[in-house]
Amino acid sequence: MARVMIIFAHPALEKSRMHAHLVPMIRNMQGITFNDLYEKYPDLDIDISREQALLTKHDIILMQHPLYWYNAPAIIRQWQDLVLEHGWAYGHSGKALQGKYISNIISTGSQEKDYRQGARHGYPLDHFLLPFRQTAVLCRMNYISPYTIYGVHRKDKSDIVEEVQKLRSMLEVLKSPDFDLSTLDTVTNLNELIKAPVQTS
Amino acid sequence: MDQHSLLFQSMVYLAAAILFVPLAKKMGLGAVLGYLLAGVIIGPSVTGFIGKEGEDIMHFAEFGVVMMLFLIGMELEPTLLWRLRSAILGLGGLQVLISSAAIAGLAMLLGVKLNAALAIGMIMSLSSTAIVLQTLNEKGWMSTAAGQSSFAVLLFQDIAVIPMLAIFPLLAVHAVQTEAAHSASIRDNLPAWGQTLVVLGAVATIVIGGRYLVKPIMHIIARTRVRELFTATALLMVVAIAVLMNLVGLSSALGAFLGGVVLANSEYRHELESDIEPFKGLLLGLFFIAVGASIDFSLIREEPWIIFGLVLGLMAVKALALFCLGKIFKLSTDQNLLFSLALCDIGEFAFVLLSLSEQSRILDDKMTGMLTAVVAISMAMTPLLMLFYEKLVQPRFTINETTEREQDQIEEHNPVIIAGFGRFGSITGRFLRANGVNCTILDMDSDRVDALHNLGIKVYYGDASRYDLLAAAGAEKAKVLIVAMDDYEKTTEVVKMVKRYFPHLQMLVRAKDSQDSFELMDLGVLHIYRETVDTSLRLGVDALNMLGMRAYHNHRAARTFLRQDELSLKSLSAARDNKKEFVSALKDRIAEMEQLISADKIKTWLDEGEGWDSSSIRDEVKGEPE
Numbered sequence: 001m002a003r004v005m006i007i008f009a010h011p012a013l014e015k016s017r018m019h020a021h022l023v024p025m026i027r028n029m030q031g032i033t034f035n036d037l038y039e040k041y042p043d044l045d046i047d048i049s050r051e052q053a054l055l056t057k058h059d060i061i062l063m064q065h066p067l068y069w070y071n072a073p074a075i076i077r078q079w080q081d082l083v084l085e086h087g088w089a090y091g092h093s094g095k096a097l098q099g100k101y102i103s104n105i106i107s108t109g110s111q112e113k114d115y116r117q118g119a120r121h122g123y124p125l126d127h128f129l130l131p132f133r134q135t136a137v138l139c140r141m142n143y144i145s146p147y148t149i150y151g152v153h154r155k156d157k158s159d160i161v162e163e164v165q166k167l168r169s170m171l172e173v174l175k176s177p178d179f180d181l182s183t184l185d186t187v188t189n190l191n192e193l194i195k196a197p198v199q200t201s
Numbered sequence: 202m203d204q205h206s207l208l209f210q211s212m213v214y215l216a217a218a219i220l221f222v223p224l225a226k227k228m229g230l231g232a233v234l235g236y237l238l239a240g241v242i243i244g245p246s247v248t249g250f251i252g253k254e255g256e257d258i259m260h261f262a263e264f265g266v267v268m269m270l271f272l273i274g275m276e277l278e279p280t281l282l283w284r285l286r287s288a289i290l291g292l293g294g295l296q297v298l299i300s301s302a303a304i305a306g307l308a309m310l311l312g313v314k315l316n317a318a319l320a321i322g323m324i325m326s327l328s329s330t331a332i333v334l335q336t337l338n339e340k341g342w343m344s345t346a347a348g349q350s351s352f353a354v355l356l357f358q359d360i361a362v363i364p365m366l367a368i369f370p371l372l373a374v375h376a377v378q379t380e381a382a383h384s385a386s387i388r389d390n391l392p393a394w395g396q397t398l399v400v401l402g403a404v405a406t407i408v409i410g411g412r413y414l415v416k417p418i419m420h421i422i423a424r425t426r427v428r429e430l431f432t433a434t435a436l437l438m439v440v441a442i443a444v445l446m447n448l449v450g451l452s453s454a455l456g457a458f459l460g461g462v463v464l465a466n467s468e469y470r471h472e473l474e475s476d477i478e479p480f481k482g483l484l485l486g487l488f489f490i491a492v493g494a495s496i497d498f499s500l501i502r503e504e505p506w507i508i509f510g511l512v513l514g515l516m517a518v519k520a521l522a523l524f525c526l527g528k529i530f531k532l533s534t535d536q537n538l539l540f541s542l543a544l545c546d547i548g549e550f551a552f553v554l555l556s557l558s559e560q561s562r563i564l565d566d567k568m569t570g571m572l573t574a575v576v577a578i579s580m581a582m583t584p585l586l587m588l589f590y591e592k593l594v595q596p597r598f599t600i601n602e603t604t605e606r607e608q609d610q611i612e613e614h615n616p617v618i619i620a621g622f623g624r625f626g627s628i629t630g631r632f633l634r635a636n637g638v639n640c641t642i643l644d645m646d647s648d649r650v651d652a653l654h655n656l657g658i659k660v661y662y663g664d665a666s667r668y669d670l671l672a673a674a675g676a677e678k679a680k681v682l683i684v685a686m687d688d689y690e691k692t693t694e695v696v697k698m699v700k701r702y703f704p705h706l707q708m709l710v711r712a713k714d715s716q717d718s719f720e721l722m723d724l725g726v727l728h729i730y731r732e733t734v735d736t737s738l739r740l741g742v743d744a745l746n747m748l749g750m751r752a753y754h755n756h757r758a759a760r761t762f763l764r765q766d767e768l769s770l771k772s773l774s775a776a777r778d779n780k781k782e783f784v785s786a787l788k789d790r791i792a793e794m795e796q797l798i799s800a801d802k803i804k805t806w807l808d809e810g811e812g813w814d815s816s817s818i819r820d821e822v823k824g825e826p827e
Contacts, residue, residue: 011753011813012813014754015814038751038752039752039753040752042752042753042755042756042757109815153819153823
């Protein structure tokens with residue numbers, strides 16, 4: 001059974017619409033570690049050894065956050081700077097994360113069609129996530145394209161309920177006892193997992 | 202002397218000092234020269250305000266030298282002594298030996314008897330600690346190689362005075378019937394072993410008393426909280442040592458020095474220093490005035506050539522000896538020149554030794570008078586020589602190597618002084634210490650000082666609102682003063698005093714509440730810390746956390762609240778002046794609280810223009826076509 005951790009970053013959850021509904025659902029799921037960075041470290045003073053211990057204990061790491069300025073909120077960067085130490089996460093002897101899978105769960109205000117050449121944001125979302133992808137490579141991890149919830153600005157109550165269900169089923173797939181980690185090598189992004197037939201080992 | 206003439210005399214001395222010392226300082230000659238000059242003017246040679254009784258005053262004022270040695274002893278921390286050991290013993294020892302021998306030899310060539318020549322050699326080998334150190338400090342040369350070497354030599358000389366004081370009576374031709382000074386000694390009627398025993402006993406009394414008696418006594422005195430008792434105790438200590446030493450026939454200066462060394466590491470050191478310092482200063486000043494008054498100008502008029510020849514000859518011999526030593530101890534040429542010029546004068550101890558020589562009939566009156574004039578003139582030359590060095594010699598040496606060797610510190614000078622080491626200051630102090638910042642800590646609670654002392658933390662007992670105590674704690678060179686005392690009245694006293702005398706010090710001041718803060722703002726304090734604000738807010742944050750509100754929001758809300766609170770405090774402070782006459786203090790506080798609370802529109806601050814609030818962009822997007 002794959003051990004899944006969600007690293008969550010939202011500086012103002014009390015004002016959020018989408019994540020405010022996703023978070024209680026995830027917290028209620030058994031078998032998923034939910035690591036709420038802004039709640040744990042309101043002064044950005046990250047406990048490095050705690051974070052490293054958590055990373056070691058999990059196979060799949062998902063960074064859940066809204067997309068701010070084509071990036072994650074500030075605490076994720078702080079977390080990367082402090083936790084991914086040379087000699088531990090990368091470098092000749094830095095093999096603590098080797099072979100683990102890492103990805104993002106991202107919500108965007110704009111719709112998917114805005115993330116195209118010639119559209120408002122000019123590039124597909126994956127282009128903006130290049131730093132995450134290469135960071136994973138440097139840490140000998142496997143990066144999977146993210147689970148994305150597009151167009152949050154236009155979603156109403158019922159849309160949001162639907163998104164909560166969709167994310168739940170994706171996470172159910174990941175944490176199911178017969179889930180094979182190598183499945184992740186075959187999908188183009190995490191959204192696909194919902195439709196993809198579950199491979200049994 | 203009847204009472205009227207005593208008052209009149211005091212007036213003359215004080216007025217002369219107040220008139221001439223600032224004048225001399227203004228002309229760059231230093232305080233010592235000012236006193237000497239004042240003495241010359243009021244002395245018999247010029248205006249004649251004081252006559253022969255000046256000599257009585259000189260003997261009385263010699264007690265200033267005893268105090269000076271007590272203070273020098275207290276400055277002699279063993280670590281400092283150890284670091285400078287080779288310079289002190291080697292350079293200092295050789296300087297005294299060579300200069301004494303050379304001058305004594307020359308004196309004998311001029312037909313002086315052996316014992317007198319030896320006395321002259323020793324007297325003239327000494328340099329003026331007061332003038333040299335002060336001049337070097339003024340010019341900022343203290344930390345140069347020459348400055349350090351000079352300090353080492355002066356230190357050795359100060360110590361060498363003590364055996365000299367002991368040797369001089371031995372040089373006396375008619376030692377048995379010297380003056381009344383010895384009549385009180387209980388040593389005289391004892392056999393040799395008894396004398397040794399008495400002397401050892403006296404020294405042991407000072408050491409043991411200093412170690413084990415002073416602390417409990419000071420502790421008891423501190424508890425009475427009567428300030429002047431401290432001064433009385435400090436004076437009593439020095440006087441008692443002097444009496445004890447006289448009783449066994451030793452020099453009181455030696456005893457005072459020993460007492461000082463014993464107390465060097467005591468936590469009451471700064472307090473004792475600041476108590477004795479003014480007396481020492483005044484008495485030394487008086488001493489210098491008396492010396493100035495005793496310069497016999499008729500002698501100079503009679504034999505100007507001999508006297509000036511002696512001044513130049515002595516200084517040249519000393520400078521030459523110093524220069525050779527500087528070469529041996531590898532001083533560079535420019536530093537060596539400074540070192541030689543600085544120390545070639547003859548010091549204030551010469552006056553003491555000269556009067557002693559006269560008392561014990563080693564030197565006759567005429568010789569003493571002439572040499573006193575020589576010493577005074579040579580002292581007057583020192584600032585001029587320094588000026589000469591600065592303007593003409595130093596510019597010739599383009600490579601100035603003052604920066605290479607000089608990391609050695611002469612005294613313990615910490616960048617931070619903490620006044621008050623109670624529940625507030627102790628946390629700040631521990632935090633700074635944990636981050637490698639050394640602090641000089643002052644506290645007024647003698648029980649606490651003792652308790653901390655037992656824990657191995659060096660805390661000095663003393664009242665930080667006193668100028669001299671802060672000066673002794675190194676306020677001149679410190680960067681930051683943390684005022685964390687429990688007593689708010691004292692806090693304001695410290696602030697006022699520091700603003701006036703140490704304006705360079707940045708002050709971080711603890712305040713109890715907003716009322717204190719207002720007053721501190723009025724005093725111009727920039728960094729004010731209300732003692733409970735941060736903790737109250739931290740508690741508030743935790744309460745919000747427990748209620749399930751987001752931790753990061755609560756954290757930022759507390760920051761915002763604090764910022765806003767300090768802003769409104771400032772505006773309230775400005776408004777306060779207009780009405781404070783007629784509103785009672787209590788009413789004032791309630792009104793102030795109301796205003797503060799009404800200013801707490803935290804909801805609106807937090808909601809204003811935050812990038813994480815997407816409601817406006819949502820509205821915008823909804824207006825757009827799909």
